[in-house]
Every structure is written in structure tokens, then in C-alpha cells.
Amino acid sequence: MAHIGLQRAVRPVRKHLKKLMYISPLITILSVTVLMWTFRSDRNVQSWLSFYQKVSHTSWTNPELTAGPGCQESSCGKNRSLLEVTPERELSILPVSGTKTWLISAYLDHRFEIKKVRLIAVVLRSETVAYRCLFCCRAERHVSEGLSSVHSDHFDFPYGTADIMCPVPSACQSPSHITVMSAMEVMPEAADGKCGEKLDQRFIEVKNQEAKTDSFKYNFTVCLSTMFDFTNVLQLAQSLEMMKLLGVNRVVVYKTNCSQETQRLLDHYTQQGFLEVISWPLSRYVNVSRGWLPLHGAGDLHYMGQIPALNDCLYRYMYQTKYLALQDMDELILPQEVRSWSALLPLLEKKYSAVKCYMFENNVFPITATLPPPSPVTAPPGGVWGKVSGVNILDHLYQEPIIQKTLFSNFKIIVNPRAIFSPTVHGVLSPQQSCAWIDRNIARMYHTRDPKQPKLTPEQLVYDGRLLTYSAALVPAVNTALRESQLLPEDDTHTYRL
Template identity: 20%
Template sequence: VWQRIKGFTVQRGAEWRYNGNYSGRNWTVMASSLSKIHTRTNVSLNVSRGKVEHNVEGTHLTDNLTTPTPYSDGIQHRFQLVEGISSRLYIYGALWNVQNVRLISIMVQGYVFKNLWCVLYYTVDKSDNGIRVKPVVKELHTNKSPYTSAAIKCPNKPEQHAGDVPLFVGLVESETAAPNQTFPVENLNKDAGTLQEFTVCVPALFKMTNAALLVQKIEMIRFFGAGRLVLYNTSISSNVDAVLRMYTSDWLEGRETFEVVVLPWNLPTENGKTINIPYYAQQLAIDDCMYRYKRLSKYMVFNDLDEFLVPLKHENWSALVAERRRMKPNSIGWLFRSSVLNEDRPSPAPGFEDDYMRYGSGILGLISRDQFVYPPNDRAKLIVDPTTIEEMGVHLIWKGGGVTDNLPVDVGMLFHYRKPLGECRRQVRETRLVDKYGKRLVAALQKSWSRLPAVELGWTPWKAADKTKCKES
């Protein structure tokens, strides 16, 4: 049955339900809205700019799967072109950071705005004419390309407005002009949301079809101590969509304490093509995640779905960080050096031969690791205390008020389950992770997949490469 609700078309019936409240031009997804959404028939809902599109395709990639955050109901998470200024500038969000409003931005690399102003509004109707402040424009570390990630910091001037916080911000290149558009300021309520000990941020899911990898990631980081996973979605398949809906609804309806948040990450397009910026603006997604969740996280982790920061001498991340912090009190980052477990050397762990095939698990099915461990300045990932960090990089802290503790490889390592980075590297047998967590992981995978009986793994069994001509080094 198709029912018209406040200008929007949704499918409503015994099996399908999508509840929404209209708020201005945005849909606000309520906590109960995911309770009856299933994707077993490859149905996806696309929520963007005042419309809900219903798609049924066997291979449809869902570009705008969103889940509500505890503090941003009614906010459109999308890149918007700033109008009325001298260069192309895209804003994803405006995040309150006490000292300033941080605009998560993509800009033309190397461009210098000569007379840029932030206009801060402190009333809902913007009747106060706004307060103008000079911003700091900071290009984030990005490879050479036409566009770069950037942070535009609009300093707060509480003495000019009785200590209040701004509700909206706009950008102009004139001391008198009014902005053509304004952006709502998020993160205003420090008490909104749930404080988690560890938040894990995963940037840019692009053409993501491997649901097995996602389920393994969620269950494994829970053992490590994560309480929240934040994902940035560019495009995902219907089976991945189904997994995300299950986990997000568990959190929203109070069945689980583990929180999964999915933010749309659809990069701007020009002339029908996505703009040229490296790695789907990975650096910007990291910046957004840190500033969106740093006040709701004691520690944060930034890595990919196929990477695991493994505590080798401790039960979990919390125990590892606590001991290392006693040893080095000034540490704000704990660096895990990387080593690859190769997909072209399938080697199921003893006792888990059937389980690794059943659940498409790299942890259970790949125990052949490169003997080579990358140095700290190459491919490493970190746990960080975000309190004093101003700029977080992919592999290091660019700017922060403390030191990085490079963990000894017998204390912690980054296990990266992927295609080989060196074809003939000498191998070692690596079972420490599966020995420690294997049985618990199997139980968790069995429980999760039992709730997804018609959802495909999206995983193809690995094939062993011919290594007969290798001279291992």
C-alpha cells in the first residue's frame, strides 16, 4: 500500500514501515523507525532533500543510508556548495568545538580567500544580524589534487553575545553582505549522546559489498572494547545495508549497548563526475569523526574494515592503554605497527576450517603473516586520546598536546588482512589473535548471521597463489 504523508511517498504495510517527522526540509528518523525495515528483498530507502526513494534492485548500491545521531536530528549530512564566494567551497557540516565552529570542508587546493568572514547567528530566526569573525582556513594533509580537505575555524566570541553559543553560521567575502545560506551548528549539547570509552571511525565505504567483513569487524572490535562504530557511506550493496540496519536498530531500540552510526559521504559532483580528491576525502572523514565524537569518546581509533589493532599482552584496549599510560603519562597516542596477513595464502586456523568458510572470516582463515613489520612511520594506525588533538592524520597525529607511544610489537600490532603488498615475503605462522578470541568470535558470528538468514556474505573464498618461483625475502 502506498500512502501519502506530508508530501512524501512511503510504502506502509504489515512488513514495511518507515516513520518520519517533517522538520523544515528534512526527515528526522525516529528511534522506532528501523524496527520493521528489512532488506531481504533488496529494498533500500534513500533519504535526501525532502524525498524518500524506494529502490528494488538485486545489485543496487545504497548511497544515502543514514542513521540518526543522538544530537543531530533534522541535520542534512551532505556536501553543500557555498554560494556567493570567489572559489568553489563545499561544506559537509558545522561542528561546535567550544573555542570555535569548525566547518568540515572541501576547497580548491592552494586557493587563498582574501576577505572571508564567518557570520555567527545566535537566534533561531537569525534576527540578530549575526556576529562577523575572521576565520582560520587550514588545508588538511592531502596529496596533490585539484581539491583538498580543509577545516575552516570560526572563533567564538562569547563576550559579544553574553556567552551563548551560535546556532547557525554562514560565509561571506564582505564585511557587510549577508550570507546566501547558513549551516546549522551541531554538537551544541555536550550532554547529548552516550559517552563511550572507545569510538572507532571507518572512512569511506565505497562500493562495499562484503557483509562478512563488516560483521567480523563489528564483533571483533567489541571484544577489544569499542562501544561505538562510525561509518562513512559512499555506496553499499543491499546485503551490507541489511547488516547495518540490524545493528543500528539494536542500538536505537535499546537491545544493545554497542552503537553503530552511518553517515552519508556522497562527494560533490561537477559536470556529472565526482570531484578529484584522494581516497574519497578520507582525511576529511577522519576530521569530521574526531570533532563530531571527541566529546563523547574517551579514546578514538581510526582504521579500515580489514585492519585490527590487536592487544597481544592485554585482554583489551582499555587494559593496554591503562598500563602504557602509567609507563608514559604524557602519551596521547598509542601506535600499532602494521603487518599483512595475505589473502593469497589461505590458511585456516586449526579447528576453525569450517567456520572460516561459513562466515567468510579472515581472522579464522588467514594465519600466514608477513614476517616483515612496517616501521612506525609507514602504514601504522593509532588509538588516541582526542582531548588535546587538533589535527588527526591517517597514520599519525599531525598536531596534539602530547607524545605518541610506539608500541613494541610484542605488546600490540596492526593485523591487516588484505592482498599482499609484497609477493614473495617470508611468512610466519600467526595464531595469537585466533587463539585468544577465536571461539568467542565464532559464537558472535553465529549469533549475528542467524538473524540474517537470507542475507549474502558477499565474500569470495580466497585462492592460493603460485609461489613456486618465489625466493622469499
């Protein structure tokens, strides 16, 4: 009996111990979490946000060029209240049934006597299609006939960029969504005249509902198109920090894929509200080329769809920014008489009062030439940056001489986006007469890249130290961005010296 009593006494104790065995680890985990939250709260918030962003949408990039962890430091949020943080988004590209047409995006264009919706599209140039536009306006369906215009800059690829212009019906002055079908296709049944459900699967949202002429969210926005197989981390950081020094408020990247290190940097600038990354999925639908001519790369569409991306960026920011620059990541438009675009543009507007588009001469600084600046000038030391993949623009201060053959080629532009209809790789297609060529002594473009004149000797290159005049501010800013992106150790320093 004593033995039975002892068993009965022990049994509740065992039950309590068993409960404690499960509860103790939980208490430990909660305690550690609280400690981590207390001491590194901002870091954990950013990590969880980054994790959520990664798992909440499907990655379709090259497995070896994937997204890495997000911005990890509290200082990534500096000035966040001044800029809008836009999470990475993927464009929803829609096919036009029975055709070789793909719809990229739709924008209300207020610059015509009769309002129109402009659909940016990719089309097979050899195919002739009559389009019918279906509008959704307060859940009711309206119809008009669409007119397609293929851009002349297609570089002889089978596919090209097109604008499909859809006049807005009088009974639907503020369409929320639109889609396009071939006029040869049978109109889908809708006995009640309604748009139906699941609009996002069959229609594209119509943006730019309100036209603006002032009070823009941004003063300067830069469109950087078609990032693919990208690993040039250092030059990207330097370019973005240089743009900040020049007065840029927003940069837009159309990304196909990039290295994990690049993704960390993109996440950092996205969390700051300085960068918007748009996932560019066009290669799922069209066989895009990695070259700008058919002989430079197999495919059916020019250079990863660069031109439709530039057109989308122009219209996406038409009423968000006062000025828009269309350029590549390895290009910088530097004023020569003043320090920033904020000071440059008023000078240009005064000099060219009626002009809304400014073209800047291309100057190539070959990355194959690493020469010291002439005495007594010295470049800042770059030892720490050697641990980061990519080009150091401060190592390449000698440019190729300008030759007549290429003088007016490969330039880039800053525009009033509301004055432009069709941008292209270099300049605009419409209206052509609106652009002015800017004297190189006022401002010019610095293009740090592979040589265009590879047979030049070092003695034939021309020194230009303009970039060095920004280095005292540039170097620490780049260091901070790399450290906060976990691309440089916390204790590494990079001291600027003259």
C-alpha cells in the same frame, strides 16, 4: 405483483451481499495482520521501521549497490537500552557562494582562550579566499572574520581538507547555527538583524555546545571512514564482533554505497545501537578519487574524501567518548598481554603518562595465503561462512615479515580526542608531538588485506595465532549477526573446535 414484491425483497439482500463483498477481504487482512503481530511482533516492528527508513529519504547510491531490508529478529535489540540507536543520517553539505569551498560540519571548539567555531571544509587549494562567518544566536545574526588553514596531507590532489576557524562574537557565546561567505560577496540584507527562516537550508548546526572532561557516553569509539562499493560482508561482521570483544561501545561508518547484503548487516548493528552510519554525499559535489594518489585514480580529492570524514568523526565524538580509534574496516588493534582495550589503555597511560595518542604497528596478513596453523593448533571450520561474501580473517594467520622500509608507515591510532586538533589517514597532523609508538609486544595492528610484499613465498610468511585465541567467542557471535541479518539460514550451524 408477486414478482415485483420478490424483487423488492431481494434488493436489500443484494445490498447486504455487496457490502459483505467489500468488508470480507478487509476482515481477512486484519485477521492475518493480528496473527502475524501476535506471533512475530518484533520481526514486524523492525521490518516496518526498516521500510519507513528506506522510503522516508531519497537513495542516491549505485542501483546495484543499494540498501536491503533491515534487521529482522527480536534479538537485534539486545542491550538496546544501554546504547543509543542513531538512524542513518546524511550530512548536509553547503557551498560557499562564489568559491570552490564546501562546508561539511561545524563544531564549537572550547580549547582556545577565545571560543571558536571550527568548520570542516573541502577547498580548492589553488584558490585564495577571505571568509566571513555569519552566526545565528537566538535568531539574531552576528558576524566575525574567518581564517582558513588547509591540511598538509592532500596527496597532491587539487582539493584538500581545511579548517575554517571563526572566532565567536562576545554577544553570541552559544551560536546555534553558522554559515560562511566570501568577504568579496555582498552581505545579505537583514534589516532587523535576524537570521531569517529555513536555517537548515542556509546554515549548518553548530555541535559540541558543551565541553566535557569526564562521564562520557562511550568508553571506546571507532571511526571507519569512506565505505564505498563495499561487498566484504563476512570480514565486516568479524571485525565488528571483534571490536565488541575488545571493549568497543560504538562504531561510526561514513558510507557512500554498499551491497544489499552489507546494508542488511549495517541495519542490524544500527538497531543494536552499536553502529552509527553517516551517509557521505561528498561525491555529489566534488569529483572524488578512488585512489590515495592521483596516479592511482582520477579525481580531485583524495580517496573518497577520507580525511574530512576522519576529521568530522573526531569532532563529532570529541565529547561523547573517552577514547577514539581511527582505522579501516580490515584492521584490528590487538593487545598481546591482555585481552581488551579496556585493560590495555590503563597500561599505556601508566607507561606514557603525558601522552594522549598511541600509534600501533601495521602487520599485513595477506589474503592470498591460506595456510593451516602449525600442529597441534587447528582453525575453526568455515564451511557455512563460504555462503557469505567476503574474507574470513581466521583463514589468514600468516603475516608478512616487518621490513625497515615500511616499519613506521600505515600505522593506526587510538587517541584522547580532546587532545587532537587534526587527524589524518595515518596518525595526526596536529599536535604531532603528542603520540607514542607502542611496542609490538604490547599491542599491534592486524591488517588482513591484499599483500604488500606479493613476491614472498609461503615459507617466508610468519605465523601469528593471536586471532585464534578470540575464536571461541567470535565464531558464535558472527553466526548470530549473520543469521539475524538474514545472511545465513536459521538452521545453519558453525561449531567451534580446537
